[in-house]
Amino acid sequence: MVATVSLDAVLHKHRIRPTIQALQSEIVQWRRQIHQKPELAFRENLTAEFIAHKLTAWGIPHQTGIAETGIVALIEGHQKGKVLGIRADMDALPIQEENEVDYRSQHPGVMHACGHDGHVAIALGTAKYLQENRDSFRGSVKIIFQPAEESPGGAKPMIQAGVLHNPDVDAIIGLHLWNNLPLGTVGVRPGALMAAVESFDLRVQGKGGHGALPHQTVDAIVVGAQIVGALQTLVSRIVNPLDAAVVTVGEFKAGHAMNVIADYADLKGTIRYFNPQLEKTIGDRLETIVSGICQSYGASYKLDHVHLYPPTINDPAMAELVRSVAEATIETPLGVMPECQTMGSEDMSFFLREVPGCYFFLGSANPYFDLAYPHHHPRFNFDETALGMGVEMFVRCVEKFLA
Template sequence: MNNIIKKSQDIKDWLISVRRDFHMYPELGIEEYRTMNKICNILEELNIEYKNEVADTGVVGIIRGNHKGKTIALRADMDALPIFERNNVEYKSKIDGKMHACGHDAHMTILLGVAKILVEMKEEIKGNIKLIFQPAEETIGGAERMIKEGIMENPKVDAVFGLHMAPEIPVGKIGIKYGKMNASSDTLNIQIFGESTHGAYPHSGVDSIVIASQVINALQTIVSRKVSPIDSAVISIGQINGGTAHNIISNSVNMKGTLRTLSPKTRDVALTNIKDIVENIPKTMGGKGKFIREEGYMSLINSDNMVNLVRESVNQLLGEKNVITIDSPSLGVEDFSYFLKDTDGAFFRLGCRNEKKDIIYDGHSDRFNIDENSLPIGVAIQVLNVIKFLK
């Protein structure tokens, strides 16, 4: 174990250099061409075979061990966010309006660090390691697209691991979660149709705004009356537009919202009830309703046996006191969930908070940053996860 920690610490300066380069040149989803090329250049320097332009800008490397065995995959997301960075650091984003505000620069760096260490050990490795650099986690969802292009096959992946920087957890500590970790998401598009008339004679028309208000109120009863109190769901309407003038009964209203759920069953129940409410309440009031669902990410559900493996790795490297078991899942989403749909695996959180350095800001903040001491820690944990699984 000490050898793994030493190898990871020995490349700390290299990790910091790589991470800062990614940070200074952020690219949004499906625009990550410079990022892709940098990853490919490093893999070439390490003599690691790879395929690029997977799902447009993704990269999949593979380290083939000297002995037959299972295949493990490690994933890092690549894309940045449309945010103006406010950190006053030497490696501040050089691209106005774009910033690595969620730690994906660190995720890629850690995976490259893992590759750098493991490729030197490949003669000892029993099995294969796939290195997945995934685009568009923040936008259209690169994970599902990469899977459809066959990256989990040839050789078939037996387990998959991923990590995420955690600004709520102090550097040197790791957060693990058994079972459900992140919610699924759906965008709700709702249209209400009535009949326009003069505001002085509402009885001559059908008021789509009044109908919409009834629909919004009814939607909230799904969470309170159709979902178990010990389960979780959120229905939020964030946009509503309707009407052309203050004295005209509006003939249509458009609404847009989001549904977040933790279990697939609850997701189905909620979607069925949303459709029923949107279509039936307007009918009773003389109007019409239409519901269009835009399917988002699925729930991220960890495999308990793989979470145990991560726990063991952290215990051996950092000590049991530095493992934090996360009690409650997040209603935020993460498309690593698609990798776990048909494959055992675990997603965990890598502490990067340091209050003394003012590294305290949440992900997607224009002040987000990481304590770079977290980089070799992430590398060491993922290296040991690989070794333990392939044994």
């Protein structure tokens, strides 16, 4: 069962102002239109057209085609002042949707399975409200609709294209609808919220041969297995126990027959950590372990190690601003959840390295309506009540930061 939009009482309880309550049905409609037409990284053309159409209709100046499909809108208050950025990601995932809803994906094999459709809808609702209430704040709000968060990452090319300048952004905020938290909660904390992510792609080259004559071979499976075991020491013996980190080998492919010793093995994996100082430490030791084991067995190797996203680290002052806004907005026994770190990663981290900012989670799970499947699941969906809450959170952050 999917929640309907008869939510006035719920929104009122959470101190959502009547003008934003009145926007709720439109925001839901926008989200569902975007959900029906999901697009992969750097191909968000229909989504960008939809956003640009709305911004034009509301008289909001904006630039399109930034980093392929990105859009930046600027809303100016009643007088000059600081500039606050708001970021929303637009891309979907290569997943076949299994939800039986009338707004399910119309694009086979592509689905909004992480809430980015909701992020766009919340940003549009915020833009519409702010444009209609420009006399309520001074300064400017720059809304950044970003492509390709899921990879390879659209934040960095947008920054390189100058989206944080003209006018210069003083601080930035963003949110993620989060089915790991119940509806009516906000996850926010200073410092590291989400982890850095690195990937590695390794080919171990041995010497194949008969399974009964191992002495004539260099067994790539044995070498690869030794590497998998040794990589566990990256966390258990190299990383400070007070620093959280993960090294996962997610793929191990080798061999073609039970009586043939494999001549090569392919391993792929991911590295996650919160402490930026681990960026060089883990990468360097990864190469040392692979090189040493391969040399000891007489194998060779090719290793591609890529730094994808740095840790998502919140500025303490901006995190406090978001926390205070959440406490004033969300009315539940749980409320603000400070212990909300995750080893998931986000390229919002690139924006937070350039200007002070805060990224936070907005709880969106509602098991009562079967809306609690995890992110990236083919039946992922969320309680759309969170959309109005997200607009209220953003608007209050604007009003408080630009006061």
